[in-house]
Amino acid sequence: MSTATATAPKGLETGAPRRSLASKIVDRLGSGAVQVVMVLLGVFWLVPTLGLLVVSMRTSEVNNAEGWWTIFTKPAELTIQSYAGLLSSGFTTSFWNTVLITVPTTVLVIGIAAMAAYAFTFIEFPGRDAAFLVVVALLIVPIQIALIPVATLYGNTGIFGSIPGVVLFHVAFGLPFAIFLLRNFFVGIPSSLLEAARMDGAPEWKIFVSVVFPLGKPAIASLGIFQFLWVWNDMLIALVFANTDNQPMTKYLQSQMRQFGSNVDILSSGAFLSLIIPLILFFSFQRYFVQGMMAGSVK
Template structure:
């Protein structure tokens, strides 16, 4: 009796999982120290952004003569002349071109993908699984192989160089991932909710609008962030399909590169202005971001 009692704790201890070295270090240091380290790492990664901001607030002559960190000892060198010159040029038009490309693309991708994902998840029709496999297969198709054929097609229909042409290209290549993401999220919705709506006589479109779409807000918001950032920061498609009158910010800033210089007064201020809206969008919907990334991973 005593022997059994004495060996029980030893067996329990032997069966417990052993912590690795990193886990033991975290236990000894405590969560507070770990949080401080993570904050310091985050600030370290923000240093390039801070440098970009400082460069955009100084003249070209000062930037060429001194490093950006000297601003802490010479705050009088700060000026907004770079931003004034940038906005007085063609940057304003390119900004609104970027908005005219990004916003319709994001809305179309979300709307079309949400309806298609609902059909793949909860509607029965011939060839559904095979068609979904085709959509998933399109995820591996590189954009580069479609640049020349689509350009030739755009030339025949008369939309080459226009904003609608750029939007259509982004929508076409954004739909496969969007459908895949939303379908995996929608399929996790309890079937009892949809069956209850059908028993009440609700048509499919009503179920989609009143049940599926509200429950899918985390994945839809996350998809919106992904799609918005992809299109907002795109330059390849803009270089191929947008003419100078319809060029977005990325193409405008690229056109400001000098042959024997970097033109930092324009590039730094333009790059920093292009960061503002994506950052506002991300922080506004950050609570949905992780949920959307995990969409469909757990059933």
């Protein structure tokens, strides 16, 4: 006597749904062993920063004679003479020039890109898709081809060498990526939320400020970190468009390298001071940064 075994048709198997590769990776990253490995890797990558700090707090004679790791047996070699000499020079002015360039650039890029991304995502207007394709095409335009034309334009308008000229250049070349990033994030926001707000009589600017902008915090924080770091560490635009009075830290340190030559203690102290602000920014917004990077990876 035979028994018939019932089999489910192919594609109709019951049970838990198959999980995506991204979901499996996220779960694995949450395990204890992987977290320990990630912490060790983080400590390993911080070793050069520790070495930079030690070199910046020793004299050039000591740095030339022995490695920075000997500080663990000779802590008396530490000194703040390099920082005192650096802060009494033109470094302080270049630091504030960097702030005056980076902060307005980041704010303008985020504000303009967020409004443009909102329009490209939620507002119907003629030529919207074509305009967005133009924005995407601008991502591949290299900065170098615009240096001479923009320098000529700045010379004719009288803003060459000024901080506003540097800010405008960074804003212009930072907008394509910013619009592309935020638009792709805003697409995931349910349009029903906006329709409900419109039915309540809310204008578009109110919907943008009260609904879309708060929901887009992860992507906006990620964009802010990227833009801040790009401008803060930029040297090419500073070398071309900033004069000596308006030079940021990168250009100032480059000039000190030319002036002092092998004075590693001066350069290392300046490099470490220029590193502090980006580190504070990243660790302050790392929660939003991780959310922005992982957005859309798990369905």
